[in-house]
Amino acid sequence: MSYVPVVDPDECLAHGDCVEVAPEVFRLDDTAVVIGTAPVELLLQAAEACPAVAISILDEDTGAVRYPS
Ligand code: SF4
Known part of the structure; x- marks a missing residue:
């Protein structure tokens, strides 16, 4: 099973922690x-x-959200 990260640009504060x-x-x-x-x-x-919780981690195959839960 593999996962992909997705950044919400509307939430990202661009501080670069990720x-x-x-x-x-x-x-x-x-x-x-x-x-x-x-x-x-x-x-x-x-x-x-990520202090803004702007990053989601999704299951690449199903699109199910692994984070945030
Ligand atoms: S840690 Fe979060 S808020 Fe900061 S740059 Fe990365 S995605 Fe944007």
Whole structure:
């Protein structure tokens, strides 16, 4: 099972915490953008680091929301 991160640009405050946790997954433009993926543990770590709860982690196949729960 694999997971994908999704950033809500309306919620992102662009402070870059997610980029610090997972630079291979997120890049900071005006808001954070997804540039890759990583093991789910790292995706969850980055999502939990987001002070705006702007990052969702979805099951790639079903679209089910793994985070936030
Ligand atoms: S941690 Fe959250 S608020 Fe900060 S840049 Fe990443 S997505 Fe945006």
